[in-house]
Amino acid sequence: MQQLEAVRKKIGTNSDLLSVVKTMKALAAVNIRHFETAAKGVGEYAEVIEQGWTVFFRNAGILPQGPKVGVAVVLAIGSDQGMCGQFNELARAEAVSVIEELRVAGHKVICWTCGDRLRGALEDCGVKVDLNFRVPGSLRGVDAIVDEIEQNLELWRTKHGMNRFSIVNNLHVSDDAKVAARHILPLDKRSGSMKWDGKSLPMTNCPVQDLFSNLFSEYLYISVYGAIVQSLAAENSSRLAAMQVAEKNIIEHIEVLESEFRTTRQGAITGELLDIVSGAEAIVGG
Template sequence: MQQLEAVRKKIATTGDLLSVVKTMKALAAVNIRHFENAAKGVGEYADVIEQGWTVFFRNAGILPRGARDGIAVVLAIGSDQGMCGQFNELARSEAVKAVEELSGAGHKVICWTCGERVRGALEDSGIEVDLNFRVPGSLRGVNTIVDEIEQNLEEWRNKRGMNQFTIVNNLHVSDGAKVAARHILPLHKRSGSTKWDGKSLPMTNVPVQDLFSNLFREYLYISVYGAIVQSLAAENSSRLAAMQVAEKNIIEHVEVLESEYRTTRQGNITGELLDIVAGVEAVVGG
């Protein structure tokens, strides 16, 4: 009976674990849709900013020159939570490549992270992390984190000579895991920016410096915001895949436990019947 009770407890515990996995799976599926929509929205806004750059180049034609050598910041976006497969490892690997590339070009590289997991992975690789930002748990929290990152970028640009900024993040794509390192700064003149789809050429009476400042601020914001929501969508997609595998394994384990329970119960019943038969034979024989 003790063995039967132990198997019964295992089945109950495994069933509770299955409920947790199903809940996490459902939450991940819902979160993916939210972050996908946010990424789509920021992508549409990015198109508007791109048109703004076209107006800028038609009126100014040049970008303010920055120093060729200086501090390069690499921001690696990962997760604060586990159970998302190779998500953080992919970000770590691409961030290491970006750091090595910039260091080889003569830059002093400073590494920032968004997420404790990727921070730990980078530090295990021997890369010191100067700043770490928390990963927002919802869309409401994204703006706060983006503002924090922007404030630090502004300080490093104005006071410490930072002129290179690269973001490393996972992308939510349909054909599997993908990670990208995008060089946000320095700005480069857009190829094909002289083309304009409309019949009238773009013109503006906004001073060139003001136009540049406004576009630059919005460009920086959507670059960081877009990278974070893309990463969050990818994180939840990785977690959904991990939970699907876990759910399958748990269901198979439950089936094994239930089979063991039936076998153990049948063995106990058979043993009890044999004891009864033996007792009857002893009484009759006596």
């Protein structure tokens, strides 16, 4: 009976774990939709900013060339939580590649991370992480993290001469995850020959300096915001896939335990019946 009770407890424990996994699956599925919607909205707004840059360059020309080498900040976005497959490993590998590429080009590379798991993975590879930001748990928390990152970027730009900024993050596209590395700054590769959709040429009455300041601020904001929400969508997608595998394994394990429970219970019943028969035969024989 003790063996039977032990198997019953194992079934109960695995059933509770299965409930947790199903809950995490549901939350991940809901979060994916939220972050995908946010990423889509940011993408549409980015197109407006691109049109603004077209107006700027048509009125102000090409930006002056900055120094070819200097301080480069690489922001790698990962997760604070586990159970998301190879999500952080993919970001780590791409971040290491980008850092090495910039170092070979002569830049002094400063690495920032968003997520304790990715920070640990990079430090294990020998990469020094100067700043780590927490990963927001919902869309409401993204703005605060973006503001914090922007404040540090401004500090490093003015005090440390940062002239290059890159972001590494996972992407969630058509139910498949991949990693992207974007060089956000400098802007000197932009040209004034961008096509303008429309019959009228773009013009503005806004002073060039004010236009640049506003566009630059919005461009930087949507670049960081978009990378974070894309990463969050990819993280939840990876977690959903991991939970689906875990759910399958738990169900299979429960089936094995239930089979073991039935076999053990049948053995116990058979043993009790044999005891009863043996006792009856002993009484009759006596």
